[in-house]
Amino acid sequence: xxxxxxxxxxxxxxxxxxxxxxxxPSYPPPGYEGYPPQQAAPQWPVQYEFSEQENKxxxxxxxxxxxxxxxxxxxxxxxxxxxxxxxxxxxxxxGIAFWRASKSLADVVETQGNDVxxxxxxxxxxxxALMIRLVLVAVGLGLVLLVGLIVAxxxxxx
Amino acid sequence: xxxxxxxxxxxDGGGGALATGRHEFSEAENKxxxxxxxxxxxWGLVALATGVLGSIGLAVAFVFRGEFAQAxxxxxxxxxxxxxxxPFVAVNLLSGFFYMGAGNSLKAVVKTQGSDVQHMIASLSKxxxxxxxxxxxxxxxxxxxxxxxxxxxxxxxDFSVEEEGSTEESTAEEVEDFDx
Numbered sequence: 001x002x003x004x005x006x007x008x009x010x011x012x013x014x015x016x017x018x019x020x021x022x023x024x025p026s027y028p029p030p031g032y033e034g035y036p037p038q039q040a041a042p043q044w045p046v047q048y049e050f051s052e053q054e055n056k057x058x059x060x061x062x063x064x065x066x067x068x069x070x071x072x073x074x075x076x077x078x079x080x081x082x083x084x085x086x087x088x089x090x091x092x093x094x095g096i097a098f099w100r101a102s103k104s105l106a107d108v109v110e111t112q113g114n115d116v117x118x119x120x121x122x123x124x125x126x127x128x129a130l131m132i133r134l135v136l137v138a139v140g141l142g143l144v145l146l147v148g149l150i151v152a153x154x155x156x157x158x
Numbered sequence: 159x160x161x162x163x164x165x166x167x168x169x170d171g172g173g174g175a176l177a178t179g180r181h182e183f184s185e186a187e188n189k190x191x192x193x194x195x196x197x198x199x200x201w202g203l204v205a206l207a208t209g210v211l212g213s214i215g216l217a218v219a220f221v222f223r224g225e226f227a228q229a230x231x232x233x234x235x236x237x238x239x240x241x242x243x244x245p246f247v248a249v250n251l252l253s254g255f256f257y258m259g260a261g262n263s264l265k266a267v268v269k270t271q272g273s274d275v276q277h278m279i280a281s282l283s284k285x286x287x288x289x290x291x292x293x294x295x296x297x298x299x300x301x302x303x304x305x306x307x308x309x310x311x312x313x314x315x316d317f318s319v320e321e322e323g324s325t326e327e328s329t330a331e332e333v334e335d336f337d338x
Binding site: 048050054057058060061063064065067068071072074075098105116119120123124126127130131133134137 | 194197264286289290297
């Protein structure tokens with residue numbers, strides 16, 4: 001049996017006729033042009049997600065950054081015995097930077113949806129740790145040059 | 159069941175669809191990456207320069223060991239110097255190589271397009287190796303200095319230098335001279 005106009009099921013005996021045959025307005029109403037045209041889904045910024053292989057490399061880097069942080073903390077702890085305040089500050093500073101870098105790198109591996117932000121955060125911390133080291137080298141070189149200059153001036157004067 | 163085209167995209171916490179494969183870092187991100195790359199390269203240069211200077215020192219010590227001995231320096235000291243400095247030279251050269259490599263890879267992330275993720279992963283791999291070397295060297299130095307400190311405290315070696323003739327005899331001669 002074929003359907004009736006309007007998509008209604010065939011008229012079976014004993015059942016009432018379809019609504020449009022009973023005087024009710026048909027559906028859809030005349031003039032209705034159908035559903036609005038489909039719109040494209042809104043474009044959200046696409047977040048990059050590192051693959052499993054890439055995560056392995058990041059995890060390794062995180063592990064060694066954490067090891068370095070722990071080493072710096074231990075060195076700072078031992079310098080407490082000597083009351084070497086400068087040494088404590090430097091080691092704690094570098095330790096915190098490496099610890100943060102390690103945490104952010106671990107977050108890249110463990111979480112989803114914010115990999116790039118976590119990666120940027122880790123790079124910022126690594127950059128801070130390297131900056132502390134570079135400043136130390138610069139200060140050390142400056143001191144060596146200063147002492148050398150003083151010694152040269154004193155010996156030349158004598 | 160059909161998909162709802164108006165449905166919000168599914169993402170965990172980030173508010174965006176997840177992608178793998180290729181990614182191009184934004185300008186702000188490139189700035190941070192470039193800065194880290196510069197510092198990593200510079201630190202690598204410092205380590206490499208230290209390694210090269212140490213190598214020159216080792217070469218001088220090795221080539222002129224005969225002259226040093228003639229000048230009165232115990233040849234054992236030259237050997238001790240070479241054995242002590244050689245590992246640090248090697249480690250500095252290696253560490254410098256990895257840090258500079260990481261810096262170059264980070265710079266490549268900023269300068270090139272289409273391979274940002276590959277360069278980033280390469281830089282993280284090299285940084286991981288550099289951190290490993292730093293950790294091993296730091297631990298060795300820490301354990302070595304701790305062991306040396308304990309050894310000095312336990313054995314209390316006598317470092318005082320006794321000059322020839324500076325014994326009781328010479329003291330007696332001095333007393334006699336004073337009496338005269």
